[in-house]
Amino acid sequence: xxxxxxxxxxxxxxxxxxxxxxxxxxxxxxxxxxxxxxxxxxxxxxxxxxxxxxxxxxxxxxxxxxxxxxxxxxxxxxxxxxxxxxxxxxxxxxxxxxxxxxxxxxxxxxxxxxxxxxxxxxxxxxxxxx
Amino acid sequence: xxxxxxxxxxxxxxxxxxxxxxxxxxxxxxxxxxxxxxxxxxxxxxxxxxxxxxxxxxxxxxxxxxxxxxxxxxxxxxxxxxxxxxxxxxxxxxxxxxxxxxxxxxxxxxxxxxxxxxxxxxxxxxxxxxxxxxxxxxxxxxxxxxxxxxxxxxxxxxxxxxxxxxxxxxxxxxxxxxxxxxxxxxxxxxxxxxxxxxxxxxxxxxxxxxxxxxxxxxxxxxxxxxxxxxxxxxxxxxxxxxxxxxxxxxxxxxxxxxxxxxxxxxxxxxxxxxxxxxxxxxxxxxxxxxxxxxx
Numbered sequence: 156x157x158x159x160x161x162x163x164x165x166x167x168x169x170x171x172x173x174x175x176x177x178x179x180x181x182x183x184x185x186x187x188x189x190x191x192x193x194x195x196x197x198x199x200x201x202x203x204x205x206x207x208x209x210x211x212x213x214x215x216x217x218x219x220x221x222x223x224x225x226x227x228x229x230x231x232x233x234x235x236x237x238x239x240x241x242x243x244x245x246x247x248x249x250x251x252x253x254x255x256x257x258x259x260x261x262x263x264x265x266x267x268x269x270x271x272x273x274x275x276x277x278x279x280x281x282x283x284x285x
Numbered sequence: 286x287x288x289x290x291x292x293x294x295x296x297x298x299x300x301x302x303x304x305x306x307x308x309x310x311x312x313x314x315x316x317x318x319x320x321x322x323x324x325x326x327x328x329x330x331x332x333x334x335x336x337x338x339x340x341x342x343x344x345x346x347x348x349x350x351x352x353x354x355x356x357x358x359x360x361x362x363x364x365x366x367x368x369x370x371x372x373x374x375x376x377x378x379x380x381x382x383x384x385x386x387x388x389x390x391x392x393x394x395x396x397x398x399x400x401x402x403x404x405x406x407x408x409x410x411x412x413x414x415x416x417x418x419x420x421x422x423x424x425x426x427x428x429x430x431x432x433x434x435x436x437x438x439x440x441x442x443x444x445x446x447x448x449x450x451x452x453x454x455x456x457x458x459x460x461x462x463x464x465x466x467x468x469x470x471x472x473x474x475x476x477x478x479x480x481x482x483x484x485x486x487x488x489x490x491x492x493x494x495x496x497x498x499x500x501x502x503x504x505x506x507x508x509x510x511x512x513x514x515x516x517x518x519x520x521x522x523x524x525x526x527x528x529x530x531x532x533x534x535x536x537x538x539x540x541x542x543x544x545x546x547x548x549x550x551x552x553x554x555x556x557x558x559x560x561x562x563x564x565x566x567x568x569x570x571x572x573x574x575x576x577x578x579x580x
Contacts (some may be wrong), residue, residue, distance in 0.1 A: 164333050166437075166518070168326040183507075197341060199507050223511055225337050234334055236514075 157191035160230040161207065163217060165238045170217060171207065178231060179206040180224055189226055196226040202260070204276045205233065216241045216280040218256045241280050253281050289564065292557040296550055303546035309378070310539035317469075317532035324466055324522075324529040331522040338515045341508070342482040355505065356452060357512045358482050364457030366403040368425075368447045369393055372463035372523050373413030374531040375433040380538035382531055383412040385474055386464050393460060393476065394422070405456065407447070409524070432531075435524035437517075444520040448513055451480050461519060466529035470537060473530075479519055482512075 161178055163171040179188045181203025200222035207215045222235035239256040241249070345358045371390045373383045390406070390413070397404050408414045408427035417424055426446075431439055450456045459480040467473040 162333070164330045166327050166330050166521075169329060197337070197507075199510060221514075223337065223514070225340070232333060232337065234330065234337065 159191040163233045165235050170238050170240055175207050175209050177208045189231055192228055193226050199223055218259060220259055289560055292553060292560060296553045299546050299549050303543055306539045306542040310536055310543060313532045313536040313539060317536055320529040320532055324525050327522055327525060331518060334515055334518055338482055355508045357480055360481055361457045364402050366456045367397060367458035368405045368407060368456050369460045370407045371413050372432055372527045373410035375411040375430060377412055378538060379531055379535035382464055382472060382534035386462055387413055387416050389462050389474055389476055432524060432527060435528055437521050440521045440524055441517045444517055448516050461523050463523045463527045464530050465526040466533060469533055472534055479516055
C-alpha cells in the first residue's frame, strides 16, 4: 500500500511527522479522508479529531481546535492552533492526555454543536486504548 | 599627579559597575535560554505557515485558481496608505538592538515619503515609541508593554486593526519591522512585507506540480480566515523572536561592558601604584635632603 507523508505542526512544535497509510481530517465542510496520491487541496479544519492510520494498522487520534491543511500528491501538511495527541504508553499517560484534550475542548470559546460529538469521539478513541 | 584617594574611589566605583553589568549578563543569559526555546519551537510553524500562504498566493498569481479576487494576494499598484508596525524592546542597555530597528523604520518612512505614500506608524516597545515621540514623528497607536511579555491574545488584538483596515481598503500594505534572533551573538533585522502576500518569488513559467482546489462556496471565507491567522501568527512570532534577540543583544552588550570594566580597573591599578610609588619617592627625597642639610 502506498504511503503518504504527514506533518502536523502546532505553534509549540511538531506533534506528528511520519509516513502514514491514511488520515481523516475534520474539514469545515465535513470530514474527509486522504490517501496517497490525493489531488491537491487546501481547506480549513474545524475543531475535531484527526484520525491517523499508521503503517502497522494502528490508529492514532489527535484533537485539534482550528487548522488549515494543504494536501498535495505526496504529502499532507496540517497547521493547527492547539492540539493534543491522545496516546501514551500506560494508563496514567493516556488519562493525562485525555484531561488535556478535555481542557482544550473547553477552551474553544464559541459553543459549537459539533463539540459534543467530538467529545464522544475522544471517549471512544480512549476506549480503544485502555 | 592624581590624588591617591581619588584613584582608589574610581577603582571602587568601576568595580561596582562591573558587578552590576555581570549580574545583568547572567540574568539575560537565563532569560535568553527560555526565549530561545520558545522561538525555536515556533519557528517551524511560522516557516510552514508562510510556505502554505506563499504557495496559495503563487497559484493565485499565476491564475491557476479562477476568479479569486482577494485583496490580500494582489499587489496593489500606487498604494496610498501603508501600515508599518515596529517591534523594539521596552528596555535599553542592549547595544545597537533598538537603534537598528529604528533606523530601518526611518529608512522605510523616507522611501514612502518620496513616493508620496502616507504611512501609519504603529509601535510596540517603549524604546521605539519614545524615540519617535521625541522626534515628533506621529504614531498612529502603540502598546508599550507587549514586547517584553509576548502574548498571543494581545498581539492578535493589536494586529487585528491593520487586518480589518486592509480588507476594508483603508490601507494598502502592512510591514512588520523587528530585530530577530539569529544565534547567540548575532541578531538579524527583519523588514517583512506581510500584506499583500509577497508573490515576487513565484515564477509563473515554472511548471506547477498541480493546481489548487479550494472548496467552492467558501474560498473567500477560507482565504480571509487563513490570512488573519497568517498575519496574526507572523506578528506573534515577530514578538517572540524579538524577545530572544533582545536578550542575546543585552547579554552581549553586558559581557562587553564587564570586560571593559575589568580593563579599566587594571589600568587604574597601574595608575594607583605609580602614584603611590611617586609619593614614596618624594617623601624619601625630602627626608634625605633634610638630613643632608643638617650636616
